[in-house]
Amino acid sequence: xxxxxxxxxxxxxxxxxxxxxxxxxxxxxxxxxxxxxxxxxxxxxxxxxxxxxxxxxxxxxxxxxxxxxxxxxxxxxxxxxxxxxxxxxxxxxxxxxxxxxxxxxxxxxxxxxxxxxxxxxxxxxxxxxxxxxxxxxxxxxxxxxxxxxxxxxxxxxxxxxxxxxxxxxxxxxxxxxxxxxxxxxxxxxxxxxxxxxxxxxxxxxxxxxxxxxxxxxxxxxxxxxxxxxxxxxxxxxxxxxxxxxxxxxxxxxxxxxxxxxxxxxxxxxxxxxxxxxxxxxxxxxxxxxxxxxxxxxxxxxxxxxxxxxxxxxxxxxxxxxxxxxxxxxxxxxxxxxxxxxxxxxxxxxxxxxxxxxxxx
Ligand code: PMP
Numbered sequence: 001x002x003x004x005x006x007x008x009x010x011x012x013x014x015x016x017x018x019x020x021x022x023x024x025x026x027x028x029x030x031x032x033x034x035x036x037x038x039x040x041x042x043x044x045x046x047x048x049x050x051x052x053x054x055x056x057x058x059x060x061x062x063x064x065x066x067x068x069x070x071x072x073x074x075x076x077x078x079x080x081x082x083x084x085x086x087x088x089x090x091x092x093x094x095x096x097x098x099x100x101x102x103x104x105x106x107x108x109x110x111x112x113x114x115x116x117x118x119x120x121x122x123x124x125x126x127x128x129x130x131x132x133x134x135x136x137x138x139x140x141x142x143x144x145x146x147x148x149x150x151x152x153x154x155x156x157x158x159x160x161x162x163x164x165x166x167x168x169x170x171x172x173x174x175x176x177x178x179x180x181x182x183x184x185x186x187x188x189x190x191x192x193x194x195x196x197x198x199x200x201x202x203x204x205x206x207x208x209x210x211x212x213x214x215x216x217x218x219x220x221x222x223x224x225x226x227x228x229x230x231x232x233x234x235x236x237x238x239x240x241x242x243x244x245x246x247x248x249x250x251x252x253x254x255x256x257x258x259x260x261x262x263x264x265x266x267x268x269x270x271x272x273x274x275x276x277x278x279x280x281x282x283x284x285x286x287x288x289x290x291x292x293x294x295x296x297x298x299x300x301x302x303x304x305x306x307x308x309x310x311x312x313x314x315x316x317x318x319x320x321x322x323x324x325x326x327x328x329x330x331x332x333x334x335x336x337x338x339x340x341x342x343x344x345x346x347x348x349x350x351x352x353x354x355x356x357x358x359x360x
Pocket of ligand 1: 010074075076077078151152153154172173174175193
């Protein structure tokens with residue numbers, strides 16, 4: 001579409017084919033004479049679109065029938081509150097594994113509604129971030145659920161294995177959903193803000209096992225009541241219709257690419273290329289222990305941080321945009337979600353080598 005490879009962590013780039021289709025039918029969707037964003041969410045064509053998107057997501061992740069799939073407002077942070085409100089009674093205990101910024105923020109929010117217990121937190125060993133072995137976790141046997149973030153977007157820390165715990169597992173998959181196959185039946189609840197691997201911001205997807213919904217806490221806002229939203233087909237209130245439409249296009253695009261199996265191979269190839277480039281040089285470094293390196297968000301630092309601004313400026317001139325690390329950690333970060341082509345990572349690694357040579 002443009003000559004830019006956009007490495008933004010989110011809102012992130014979407015597949016070019018999807019953007020072109022959206023552009024083409026922007027003013028006149030399916031010949032109805034209006035944009036899809038201008039029609040009622042309760043109209044037959046929109047309900048059909050909504051059902052198709054849900055079905056495509058169910059197909060992509062093989063979501064069992066005893067799970068609701070909800071299309072909600074409020075982003076990832078909205079779910080930080082909705083999860084405890086729906087899955088635990090007031091003041092009940094819930095376990096949180098904190099492996100970076102987002103799971104820590106989830107714990108802080110949850111403490112308003114439940115007693116959130118930090119079972120373990122990521123720490124640096126010999127300068128590299130790692131997650132303590134599960135045998136060292138302080139798990140609470142009475143926890144209503146166990147919350148974790150399989151991929152920490154800011155810190156670039158990914159957990160390779162599903163935790164082995166008895167409480168229902170809640171996973172914040174905002175930055176890794178649809179990047180590889182998962183066994184949904186092993187989770188109680190999965191949620192994700194859309195703006196990385198699903199579509200534009202404004203939408204969050206929740207996949208929740210129906211029998212975990214025993215009634216929300218009394219103060220739960222109705223729009224965050226999972227059982228109610230499930231009953232109403234996520235249309236208790238007006239859903240983010242345009243974001244839902246675009247998510248549907250992304251799901252169809254994913255199916256055409258070969259689904260999550262194809263994405264897993266695609267994402268592994270990109271990540272290997274980038275980490276190899278970092279590891280081959282003393283000029284760049286990544287501070288995450290190898291087993292926990294993220295395939296989606298690759299933070300890296302220049303050994304000489306005084307060159308950061310120059311690196312970012314020259315990268316931008318080459319059409320490699322949004323490489324600045326999160327404001328809380330600095331350095332660089334390349335987010336390489338499903339929509340990032342291999343050619344984008346190739347262009348980035350070529351630039352990195354060239355930049356290093358030029359600073360020789
Ligand atoms: N969780 C994760 C893993 C995220 O990456 C983000 C946002 N980048 C959030 C939660 C918060 O999402 P939102 O800004 O949509 O509330």
